[in-house]
Amino acid sequence: MLLEVRDLHVEFRTRDGVAKAVNGVTYGVDAGETLAVLGESGSGKSVTAQAVMGILDTPPGKITGGEILFQGEDLLTFKEEDRRKVRGAQMAMIFQDALSSLNPVLSVGDQLGEMFTVHRGMSRKDARTKAIELMERVRIPAAAQRVRDYPHQFSGGMRQRIMIAMALALEPALIIADEPTTALDVTVQAQVMDLLAELRRELDMGLILITHDLGVVADVADKIAVMYAGRIVESAPVHDIYKAPAHPYTKGLLESIPRLDQKGRELYAIKGLPPNLMNIPPGCAFNPRCPMAQDICRTDVPPLYEVDTGDGTRRSACFYWRETLDARTD
Amino acid sequence: MGRYVIRRLLQMIPVFIGATLLIFLMVNVMGDPIAGLCGDRQCDPATAAQLRKEFGLDKPVWQQYLTYMGNVFTGDFGTAFNGQKVTELMSTAFPVTIRLTIVAILFEIVIGITLGVVTGLRRGRPVDTGALVVTLVVISVPTFVTGLLLQLLLGVEWGWIKPSVSTEATFGELIVPGLVLASVSLAYVTRLTRTSIAENRRSDYVRTAVAKGLPRRRVITRHLLRNSLIPVVTFIGTDIGALMGGAIVTERIFNIHGVGYQLYQGILRQNTQTVVGFVTVLVLVFLVANLLVDLLYAVLDPRIRYA
Numbered sequence: 012m013l014l015e016v017r018d019l020h021v022e023f024r025t026r027d028g029v030a031k032a033v034n035g036v037t038y039g040v041d042a043g044e045t046l047a048v049l050g051e052s053g054s055g056k057s058v059t060a061q062a063v064m065g066i067l068d069t070p071p072g073k074i075t076g077g078e079i080l081f082q083g084e085d086l087l088t089f090k091e092e093d094r095r096k097v098r099g100a101q102m103a104m105i106f107q108d109a110l111s112s113l114n115p116v117l118s119v120g121d122q123l124g125e126m127f128t129v130h131r132g133m134s135r136k137d138a139r140t141k142a143i144e145l146m147e148r149v150r151i152p153a154a155a156q157r158v159r160d161y162p163h164q165f166s167g168g169m170r171q172r173i174m175i176a177m178a179l180a181l182e183p184a185l186i187i188a189d190e191p192t193t194a195l196d197v198t199v200q201a202q203v204m205d206l207l208a209e210l211r212r213e214l215d216m217g218l219i220l221i222t223h224d225l226g227v228v229a230d231v232a233d234k235i236a237v238m239y240a241g242r243i244v245e246s247a248p249v250h251d252i253y254k255a256p257a258h259p260y261t262k263g264l265l266e267s268i269p270r271l272d273q274k275g276r277e278l279y280a281i282k283g284l285p286p287n288l289m290n291i292p293p294g295c296a297f298n299p300r301c302p303m304a305q306d307i308c309r310t311d312v313p314p315l316y317e318v319d320t321g322d323g324t325r326r327s328a329c330f331y332w333r334e335t336l337d338a339r340t341d
Numbered sequence: 342m343g344r345y346v347i348r349r350l351l352q353m354i355p356v357f358i359g360a361t362l363l364i365f366l367m368v369n370v371m372g373d374p375i376a377g378l379c380g381d382r383q384c385d386p387a388t389a390a391q392l393r394k395e396f397g398l399d400k401p402v403w404q405q406y407l408t409y410m411g412n413v414f415t416g417d418f419g420t421a422f423n424g425q426k427v428t429e430l431m432s433t434a435f436p437v438t439i440r441l442t443i444v445a446i447l448f449e450i451v452i453g454i455t456l457g458v459v460t461g462l463r464r465g466r467p468v469d470t471g472a473l474v475v476t477l478v479v480i481s482v483p484t485f486v487t488g489l490l491l492q493l494l495l496g497v498e499w500g501w502i503k504p505s506v507s508t509e510a511t512f513g514e515l516i517v518p519g520l521v522l523a524s525v526s527l528a529y530v531t532r533l534t535r536t537s538i539a540e541n542r543r544s545d546y547v548r549t550a551v552a553k554g555l556p557r558r559r560v561i562t563r564h565l566l567r568n569s570l571i572p573v574v575t576f577i578g579t580d581i582g583a584l585m586g587g588a589i590v591t592e593r594i595f596n597i598h599g600v601g602y603q604l605y606q607g608i609l610r611q612n613t614q615t616v617v618g619f620v621t622v623l624v625l626v627f628l629v630a631n632l633l634v635d636l637l638y639a640v641l642d643p644r645i646r647y648a
Contacts, residue, residue, distance in 0.1 A: 064552055066548055066551050066552050068543070095554050095555075095556065096554060097554070098551070098552060098553065098554035099552065099553040099554030099555075100554055103552070103553075104552045106545060106548070106549060106552075108545060111544065111545040111546065112545040112546055112548070112549045113546055113549065114546040114549070114550070114564050114567075114568070115546070115568065115642070115643075115644055116567055116568055116641065116642055116643060116644075117563075117564075117567075118643075125553065125555065125563075126553060129553075129554070129555055129556070129559065130554060161643040161644070163643075163644050177549075177553065
């Protein structure tokens with residue numbers, strides 16, 4: 012396994028109390044594999060990714076438990092300086108909003124070249140050449156001229172390509188993309204996503220794709236982990252989950268996708284709001300919104316059951332996964 | 342860019358004329374410039390009339406102004422009543438004040454920005470709170486108090502420095518006066534940098550820089566600081582003009598024969614030519630400093646384009 016997150020816990024200690032953002036997340040990605048992490052805002056998907064990258068704001072954030080195994084070694088035991096050398100070189104991150112994530116006062120060439128001067132000790136001139144190569148690789152037209160331009164001079168799609176180029180610069184083994192297309196126009200979204208998927212394939216990298224867009228997931232992901240209130244509620248190979256979800260939350264998400272054959276009917280929405288992370292309900296965190304909730308859901312936290320579909324690749328944190336699986340939606 | 346500079350230079354003309362006219366008028370209502378020329382006694386009417394004619398003071402004010410400005414553009418700032426050419430006074434006074442200003446600006450940049458970065462990165466910690474209290478004290482206490490106090494302690498009590506600066510006014514002698522002159526601005530620079538750093542620290546591009554695996558030092562200097570300095574540069578730039586003209590108190594305390602000293606003497610002796618001449622040059626310095634700050638702004642932040 013390229014990356015394995017085991018039972019990760021992250022808290023944020025604020026003036027108003029402790030927010031439990033991540034409560035025992037376990038997931039893994041292999042080289043050449045794409046894992047989609049799905050969930051609403053505040054479900055802990057980005058925080059988990061930041062903990063993996065080691066860019067969590069500490070304080071207020073604090074990793075209170077678990078392991079992050081990267082190529083077999085626990086990153087949480089690394090010294091900061093060793094951790095820094097992993098960042099950017101062996102694992103890289105693509106952020107949501109490329110405009111605010113790129114430095115407004117440095118040219119894109121400088122920002123790309125920096126990867127080579129810092130991590131590889133290259134001269135500025137060689138780094139510039141590398142930067143142009145990278146820009147060509149992510150298909151930015153007239154890269155040699157545009158290398159001197161600043162982020163604000165690019166369109167949204169081009170900026171996100173630069174973010175992708177920056178992440179790919181040192182050909183890391185793992186890329187974490189945190190909602191890479193959310194800030195883009197719909198027409199550009201597909202282009203950027205295709206480019207990312209293609210480059211991932213070329214370089215045989217592992218990819219963690221954080222998103223709340225189920226449409227994106229179906230095309231590029233190999234497997235899915237669904238998060239709710241800082242916990243994985245269901246994980247499965249991508250085709251299985253679309254066919255038959257094993258957790259009422261996943262089921263709710265799938266049912267709330269607009270479908271052509273449901274035209275004219277009211278769109279389904281999961282009732283209620285995600286829980287406050289300072290005050291997660293006892294038992295299953297989803298129980299106040301769950302149409303299937305029973306007494307046990309309000310008192311006991313469901314373990315991550317193995318869903319017996321034969322190959323042992325599916326898991327669901329629901330006491331009634333069997334019933335959910337059987338109640339197919341059509 | 343070129344067009345912008347030309348436009349700005351053209352805009353300076355009305356500002357310059359307005360400012361000099363105001364000074365000219367104000368100096369004129371200050372009192373009779375002849376009154377102080379005959380020592381403690383009143384000048385006898387014949388001598389007074391003679392002097393008035395000599396200095397052109399019998400003509401109407403607007404005519405005096407026009408004559409004066411005409412002379413200024415040929416480089417003639419007139420003659421002080423004691424016979425010294427104003428340009429001569431300037432050539433001795435300005436180098437001294439420029440040196441003093443350089444010392445003060447260096448203090449602002451080195452100490453102010455360093456302190457601002459350190460406190461901005463450790464907001465809410467003891468270093469930060471301590472620095473905030475100190476800057477508050479420095480801002481609240483007037484320059485003449487800090488100046489006299491330092492002069493008394495360092496110069497008289499402990500004898501570390503000479504209490505009074507010699508006529509050469511070397512950089513070495515100007516360190517303490519420069520610190521006094523810079524003190525209030527220095528406190529402002531610290532606070533400005535601190536706020537700016539603290540604000541930008543959580544920004545997305547800093548997070549990106551960290552995620553790229555850059556060493557902390559590089560993240561701070563190249564990414565965080567460069568963005569945070571934009572408001573600070575504006576402040577320091579405009580402060581150059583203020584420091585050059587506002588050194589009157591500091592120059593008095595340490596007996597520095599710079600611009601402030603000459604202005605003070607000029608006002609005291611009702612020496613119209615000196616006062617107007619020096620202030621005219623200061624107005625120019627202020628205008629040019631402001632233009633340079635605006636241009637520097639575009640260098641620091643490429644998003645700003647002048648057309």
